[in-house]
Ligand SMILES: NC(=O)C1=CN([C@@H]2O[C@H](COP(=O)(O)OP(=O)(O)OC[C@H]3O[C@@H](n4cnc5c(N)ncnc54)[C@H](OP(=O)(O)O)[C@@H]3O)[C@@H](O)[C@H]2O)C=CC1
């Protein structure tokens with residue numbers, strides 16, 4: 001049970017906070033099993049008030065955790081690993097790096113390669129237990145994989161992938177939520193121009209996007225199959241969609257995905 005596992009999030013910023021919120025919303029999750037660190041802990045005071053261990057001592061947080069999540073920026077991963085290395089127990093603990101673009105091999109140049117180490121790529125919907133998290137590892141046992149899957153299943157859905165796809169997973173799942181939100185903002189702007197106030201436009205767009213996503217999830221169909229049901233011949237939907245395509249909608253999305261990917265690969 002993930003509720004009995006001691007979890008540390010070292011570098012609890014935007015993503016770490018989302019994960020912490022998702023975990024704390026679980027039934028039976030004891031806040032005392034969670035440790036959060038960052039240098040300036042002011043932004044974590046709400047967690048402290050809930051009984052979570054909040055401090056700046058990465059070594060202490062790592063020492064007493066079963067699962068050590070690294071939520072720092074990619075360029076800080078190596079420094080943090082060097083810092084916590086003296087207290088790591090390769091036989092008992094699992095390290096999970098959330099950092100973009102830092103490979104397992106790079107981490108093993110700092111820590112003992114026998115240390116059970118995962119990379120995980122969640123997104124900020126972890127906050128409401130709706131993340132999609134892609135995970136990969138090289139030498140974990142089935143039980144260890146199960147524990148890590150259980151952690152991310154608790155805050156959404158987990159997919160195990162090959163490490164070579166972690167950058168693609170970052171773009172589609174982690175950056176992807178921002179793409180969708182930008183799409184939603186644009187739709188709200190359009191809604192305001194055709195007569196709705198911002199609040200009403202947001203309400204309509206939020207539920208429309210939720211409905212579209214649920215439809216895809218529950219019916220397991222390709223988006224275009226559902227689009228065909230909306231586009232009345234000679235109707236207003238196809239006119240709008242075609243105008244969007246003339247303006248480069250799909251192309252902009254594909255090019256944005258590739259630009260994000262190329263940024264990580266550099
Ligand atoms: N944001 C997202 O949606 C996603 C991010 N990621 C990855 O997750 C990681 C974190 O991203 P994000 O949460 O956006 O970044 P943030 O900058 O919000 O969080 C990183 C945190 O690390 C803390 N930090 C920096 N140095 C140290 C240190 N020496 N010891 C302890 N804490 C430290 C910072 O706080 P302070 O300065 O107070 O120490 C900061 O709050 C990145 O590697 C990113 O690639 C992956 C998927 C999605």
Ligand SMILES: O=C(O)[C@@H]1CCC=N1
Pocket residue numbers: 100170174175
């Ligand atoms: O923008 C970034 O670099 C990070 C990784 C994925 C989401 N945020």
